[in-house]
Amino acid sequence: MSGVREGRVEVVGLGPGPERWLTPEASEALAQATDVIGYRTYTARIERRAGQVVHDSDNGDELMRARHALELASLGQRVAVVSGGDPGVFAMASAVFEAIERGPEAWRALDVRVLPGVTAMLAAAARLGAPLGNDFCTINLSDNLKPWRVIEARLSLAAQADFVLALYNPASNARPRQVHEAFAIVRALRAPSTVVVFAKAVGRPDEQVIITTLGEADPVLADMRTLLLIGAQSTRLIERGQGTPWVYTPRYVEGAP
């Protein structure tokens, strides 16, 4: 390669899956990248381009992927770090900044950009109606990087505050237990009639949406690809003659002026 190129890292969210939710900015970054780095579930979604190198890897080594991206950018490469949804919500952006914070001083001078995207809870909400129409909390149920007691406290306080809860990574093969405990915490604080939705792989061919109640929900339905929504007190269904009912949370809260 001749001349000096300006390296760059772009942290790109692919959205929940379909091309129709990928922003033009993200598409452009993918088209321009010399190198694409990501967990292979995500790199597999990207169109192959001549001259572009795809570095795929297993899940779980986010910090290694982030360092790899920063090293390549230091050498003048234009790197796209890809993950699902929005990169800033339980995806790669935080890992990239952690790598910069711990890494060589020179990495702070690199051109690093995060490109916003459609995160899973927004896609699930749109599919259902408007369940996030009032105040909500977004919690990653994985305790790989935070103590379970912190998650417990957050669930309990959020349930008391009558937030709608959007729970990411509710369960995996390695963590089947947490989602049961999460349900136990919320069941102690919210009515059994509270709306619960398991929104699985929204926007993808195997999409599955299960609408139930806190009293009747079976936590076993949650897996790695599920966005779990637990409604506020006011979250409710609008029944339709045919098709799934809509789920929405009114803007109005009892007692408003």
Added chain:
Amino acid sequence: MSGVREGRVEVVGLGPGPERWLTPEASEALAQATDVIGYRTYTARIERRAGQVVHDSDNGDELMRARHALELASLGQRVAVVSGGDPGVFAMASAVFEAIERGPEAWRALDVRVLPGVTAMLAAAARLGAPLGNDFCTINLSDNLKPWRVIEARLSLAAQADFVLALYNPASNARPRQVHEAFAIVRALRAPSTVVVFAKAVGRPDEQVIITTLGEADPVLADMRTLLLIGAQSTRLIERGQGTPWVYTPRYVEGAP
């Protein structure tokens, strides 16, 4: 017009502003619509198209706009209801379902779709680094439709839970007071060194980002177009030689396994 058309309502989020954040699905819906309905700040952003009728209105009458859209769809029109950001987060989606719930039975049979988009907090977070890298709460500070005591309780519980707080609609000409009270509540519960960001009009030509601390923040800086972020205990800055420091919240929480 000859023949019977199938009416439709598409609730479209325009994202925080620039075209580069508008999903292909949303662009397509805008291109296909026979009618566009929205607050004129948003309809003004849309390319004018021959034969397409734009119904713009003042802010504040969301339910009227929603009813208008449903009536037009009942007559066979293909209607795009537009607002900023993502339609499901403190925008038009909830108003549309409220109108359906209260409206004639026939509206339940209409083809109503919500199209997800990039909401302001995701754009602000991407611009800053990764401040939403850990659990967070999203609260609409407007008490037009909910009692202020509910907002107070939510702020207090969220601050206790060490969530990152993303506060929408922190202040307006008609509501200058609330943001001061919100700061007072959080200041009683979080350290003065907590990172605070006023992210104004992110992605637009007059974008302005002010990074400060809970102890030093001047609530007066917040207005209608500000997304106010209050960090968790672990949210921090990465200083750079030149340019704004990055803001990020690590995935790791003290005490993790």
